[in-house]
Amino acid sequence: xxxxxxxxxxxxxxxxxxxxxxxxxxxxxxxxxxxxxxxxxxxxxxxxxxxxxxxxxxxxxxxxxxxxxxxxxxxxxxxxxxxxxxxxxxxxxxxxxxxxxxxxxxxxxxxxxxxxxxxxxxxxxxxxxxxxxxxxxxxxxxxxxxxxxxxxxxxxxxxxxxxxxxxxxxxxxxxxxxxxxxxxxxxxxxxxxxxxxxxxxxxxxxxxxxxxxxxxxxxxxxxxxxxxxxxxxxxxxxxxxxxxxxxxxxxxxxxxxxxxxxxxxxxxxxxxxxxxxxxxxxxxxxxxxx
Amino acid sequence: xxxxxxxxxxxxxxxxxxxxxxxxxxxxxxxxxxxxxxxxxxxxxxxxxxxxxxxxxxxxxxxxxxxxxxxxxxxxxxxxxxxxxxxxxxxxxxxxxxxxxxxxxxxxxxxxxxxxxxxxxxxxxxxxxxxxxxxxxxxxxx
Numbered sequence: 001x002x003x004x005x006x007x008x009x010x011x012x013x014x015x016x017x018x019x020x021x022x023x024x025x026x027x028x029x030x031x032x033x034x035x036x037x038x039x040x041x042x043x044x045x046x047x048x049x050x051x052x053x054x055x056x057x058x059x060x061x062x063x064x065x066x067x068x069x070x071x072x073x074x075x076x077x078x079x080x081x082x083x084x085x086x087x088x089x090x091x092x093x094x095x096x097x098x099x100x101x102x103x104x105x106x107x108x109x110x111x112x113x114x115x116x117x118x119x120x121x122x123x124x125x126x127x128x129x130x131x132x133x134x135x136x137x138x139x140x141x142x143x144x145x146x147x148x149x150x151x152x153x154x155x156x157x158x159x160x161x162x163x164x165x166x167x168x169x170x171x172x173x174x175x176x177x178x179x180x181x182x183x184x185x186x187x188x189x190x191x192x193x194x195x196x197x198x199x200x201x202x203x204x205x206x207x208x209x210x211x212x213x214x215x216x217x218x219x220x221x222x223x224x225x226x227x228x229x230x231x232x233x234x235x236x237x238x239x240x241x242x243x244x245x246x247x248x249x250x251x252x253x254x255x256x257x258x259x260x261x262x263x264x265x266x267x268x269x270x271x272x273x274x275x276x277x278x279x280x281x282x283x284x285x286x287x288x289x290x
Numbered sequence: 291x292x293x294x295x296x297x298x299x300x301x302x303x304x305x306x307x308x309x310x311x312x313x314x315x316x317x318x319x320x321x322x323x324x325x326x327x328x329x330x331x332x333x334x335x336x337x338x339x340x341x342x343x344x345x346x347x348x349x350x351x352x353x354x355x356x357x358x359x360x361x362x363x364x365x366x367x368x369x370x371x372x373x374x375x376x377x378x379x380x381x382x383x384x385x386x387x388x389x390x391x392x393x394x395x396x397x398x399x400x401x402x403x404x405x406x407x408x409x410x411x412x413x414x415x416x417x418x419x420x421x422x423x424x425x426x427x428x429x430x431x432x
Contacts, residue, residue: 012379020380030384041391045398052402055410055420061338076338081331088327092320095370099313161422267372274370278363285359289334290352 029268033275036237040279043233044286047226058159058219060288063152066137068129080288083126084280087238090119091277094245098270101263106252109266113249116273120242127235131228140183142167142217146174149182150218154228157219168215172205180204187212227287234283237276244269319369323362330358 012019020027051057061076068079093115100108138149139158147168150156163171172180181196184207196204248269257263333355342348368374373381410417 020383021377022380027380030380034384034387037388038390041394045394048395049398049402052399053405053409055406055417056422059338061335077331077334081327084327085324088320088323091366091370092316095316096313098372099316161420271371274366277370278366281359281362281366285330285356289330289355289359290337 023264026264026268026271029271033271036275040230040233040282043226043230044282047222047230047286050220050222050226054220054222056161056220058157058223060290063134063159064130064288066133077288079126079130080284083123083130084284086119086123086126087277087280090116090123091274093119094270094273098263098267101257101266104258104263106255106258109252109257109263110249113245113252113266117242117245117249120238120245120273123238124235124242127231127238131231134227138182140179140213140215142171142215145171146176147171147179147183147215148175149179152224152227154224155221157221157223158216159219159223160217163215163217165210168210168213171215172208177201177204180208183208183213230283231287234276234279237279241269241273241276244272315369319365322365326358326362330355333358 018027022030064080065074065076066079067073067075093112097109097112097116100112134152136151138151140147141150141158141160142163143150150158152158177197177199180201181193181199181204184196184204185191185193187209188207196207199207248266251257251265252263257265333351337348337351342351373384
């Protein structure tokens with residue numbers, strides 16, 4: 001091997017050695033990540049194409065403004081900032097695990113890999129909360145001249161254009177008592193929902209606090225599909241990254257890499273994990289920032 | 291060319307440690323990423339708070355955020371993924387195919403934009419139904 005390398009010292013491509021100076025697995029991981037970049041790129045670009053073809057698109061500051069345990073407080077982008085921080089942090093712990101691997105320090109690898117897994121699970125939990133909140137949080141929306149309570153799903157979006165007061169008054173007349181009761185109940189807890197629903201329609205309508213009521217039309221249908229599709233695909237990558245890291249943790253703990261003499265597998269798992277962080281940079285950019 | 295000389299002298303030794311790999315550099319990169327993210331967030335919130343119309347200021351703010359994101363991507367790939375420490379052959383085999391994105395993004399975004407203009411021109415119902423109404427500001431001021 002050494003003689004072959006010496007013979008062809010002047011040319012990387014004349015055989016006898018790896019022209020990339022990395023082992024096969026790592027090179028293939030790089031190529032896989034490149035192809036995955038194009039997959040995510042295609043998703044994000046199709047989202048961009050649809051956005052550019054629309055006159056109206058929901059403002060992320062309006063859509064993503066809630067934080068767990070703070071009720072109805074308006075905190076635009078606060079929760080997603082936390083998620084971003086968690087992911088950057090887990091990327092740092094991963095690179096520290098790879099660093100310990102270079103020095104053959106088994107204990108260090110186990111420690112930092114464990115923290116990376118914790119970070120990944122924390123991110124997934126945050127995403128689960130965000131999705132649940134979006135899929136179940138109902139907002140009053142003007143649809144076909146009356147108001148309905150709808151959540152952000154893959155087929156419906158409550159984040160359309162603002163509706164002016166005159167149109168709201170008209171819409172209330174043809175809105176069902178169930179929805180009117182919910183609108184009243186938001187600000188007025190003196191009666192239960194059932195009691196409110198039983199009231200005469202006119203009385204219920206007068207109880208609705210119109211000056212406090214912000215109603216929107218239904219938003220672009222594509223918003224939900226792209227949001228859940230792309231963040232879901234990213235979340236799936238995070239999930240599989242956690243599984244890969246878990247396997248690496250068990251293998252390290254069992255001394256597999258110690259016997260092998262090197263921690264190259266940790267480097268490859270690390271590449272995948274950093275890629276997940278890299279994709280989030282662009283998901284964060286496209287859905288939350290601009 | 292120093293890179294060329296480095297290539298010649300390097301041997302096939304996969305389990306190599308990048309020469310510049312140290313903990314200090316990792317944490318420095320972390321702080322850079324964190325600060326860029328905070329700036330991005332500040333700009334994102336600024337766009338939201340100012341409630342700008344679709345004008346040049348808004349476009350410039352968004353452009354700045356995109357450039358900052360690309361900077362973040364560079365730091366993650368170059369330092370966390372150690373691509374910057376690999377030899378040039380490997381760097382090029384990854385980076386050159388990514389150049390396709392230049393065409394990919396421009397072509398499709400322009401296509402979307404052109405579709406919007408065509409629809410607004412020939413489908414007045416679409417234009418009326420989807421353009422943000424001017425009442426929004428006045429209503430919020432009350």
